[in-house]
Amino acid sequence: MRDRNIDHRTLAAVIVTVLLWASAFVAIRSAAQHFAPGALALGRLAAGSVTLLVILLARREGWPPRAAWPGILASGILWFGLYMVVLNWGEQEVDAGTAAMVVNVGPILIALLGGWLLKEGFPPRLMAGMAVSFAGAVVVGVSMSGGGRSSVLGVLLCLVAAVTYAGGVVSQKPALRHASALQVTTFGCLVGALGCLPFAGQFVSQVGDAPLPAVLNVVYLGVFPTALAFTTWAYALARTTAGNMGATTYVVPALVVLMAWAFLGEVPGPLTFAGGLVCLVGVAISRRR
Numbered sequence: 039m040r041d042r043n044i045d046h047r048t049l050a051a052v053i054v055t056v057l058l059w060a061s062a063f064v065a066i067r068s069a070a071q072h073f074a075p076g077a078l079a080l081g082r083l084a085a086g087s088v089t090l091l092v093i094l095l096a097r098r099e100g101w102p103p104r105a106a107w108p109g110i111l112a113s114g115i116l117w118f119g120l121y122m123v124v125l126n127w128g129e130q131e132v133d134a135g136t137a138a139m140v141v142n143v144g145p146i147l148i149a150l151l152g153g154w155l156l157k158e159g160f161p162p163r164l165m166a167g168m169a170v171s172f173a174g175a176v177v178v179g180v181s182m183s184g185g186g187r188s189s190v191l192g193v194l195l196c197l198v199a200a201v202t203y204a205g206g207v208v209s210q211k212p213a214l215r216h217a218s219a220l221q222v223t224t225f226g227c228l229v230g231a232l233g234c235l236p237f238a239g240q241f242v243s244q245v246g247d248a249p250l251p252a253v254l255n256v257v258y259l260g261v262f263p264t265a266l267a268f269t270t271w272a273y274a275l276a277r278t279t280a281g282n283m284g285a286t287t288y289v290v291p292a293l294v295v296l297m298a299w300a301f302l303g304e305v306p307g308p309l310t311f312a313g314g315l316v317c318l319v320g321v322a323i324s325r326r327r
Contacts, residue, residue: 048277051270052286060138060293062263064301066126067134069255072248075126076237078256081245083118083231085260090224090269102217102225109213110225117206118230118268125199131192134302138294139176139313140196145287146172147204148280167323174316177309210272211280219272227264 069078102110129137149168213222245253275283292315 045277048274051274052283055267055271055274056286056289057293058263058267059287060290060297062259062267063129063134063138063290063294064297065255065259065263066129067137067298067302069252069259070126070130072252073126073244073256074237074240075123075130076234077241077244078126078259079119079122080231080234080237080241081256082122082259082264083227083234085257086227086264086268087224087231087260089261089265090220090227093265094220094224097220099218099221102213102221105215106213106217106222109209109211110217110222111229112209113206113213113222114226114229115233116202116209118226118264119233121199121202121206122230123234124195124202128192128195128199131195134294134298137192137196138290140193141200141203142172142287142290143197144200144203144207147201148207148283151204151208151280163323170316170319170323174313174319177313177316207275207280207283211275214272214276219269219276223265223269223272227268 066078073081125137125141128140132140146168149165210222210226245256271283
């Protein structure tokens with residue numbers, strides 16, 4: 039189903055994904071004070087895997103077809119594994135708003151890779167909307183990086199996260215032609231969790247010392263931004279193009295700025311709000327019929 043004919047269920051899936059992914063940046067920023075990047079990723083993926091397996095068994099959806107596995111393995115390694123470790127590390131160096139903005143280089147890469155590898159083409163309106171949103175992301179990133187709150191290392195780590203995010207999305211799209219959104223998400227999450235097992239000792243050590251709110255943050259990250267939001271993402275991705283889905287996530291940074299302000303006290307300035315508004319305008323352009 040093409041984006042211009044998007045149905046209500048797909049739209050609802052997009053909204054759930056955007057809201058929960060925005061909350062993830064804030065939850066990571068908070069939990070990162072008590073967990074190392076790899077340990078936090080493993081805890082999140084373990085909670086997500088358990089949740090997804092319970093749902094998979096309840097729905098009696100079995101093993102994905104063989105044709106889906108190349109995409110599941112690639113997205114599991116790149117997106118569920120590497121992305122989460124690198125993003126956690128990056129958010130120890132920069133604030134949540136800056137991290138969200140830098141990671142949103144990803145949709146540009148998704149559109150380019152999707153147009154090339156997935157033969158989705160390069161619709162002019164999509165390209166124009168993404169350019170506007172990217173400009174807004176740059177404005178917010180610059181405004182949020184003042185006062186020594188960000189570092190070169192943190193920005194570079196978030197750029198690496200953007201690359202792995204884009205690679206994971208483009209890998210996942212072909213898998214959704216052969217398996218359900220729940221199957222692709224469940225086994226991708228399991229692949230990522232297996233890849234993070236070297237951090238198991240670190241996680242066990244740190245979870246015992248972490249305060250209860252930090253542990254609950256890890257559980258929240260696994261159940262909601264991972265198990266639920268990655269499934270709703272895959273559901274919507276199966277029904278539109280990778281480029282259009284990537285453009286939709288430009289709403290995330292604007293929401294992250296507001297959430298970081300409300301929950302972390304990371305107060306945005308007027309320039310930050312202006313950049314967030316530009317991001318939303320870009321999304322509107324890219325989604326316009």
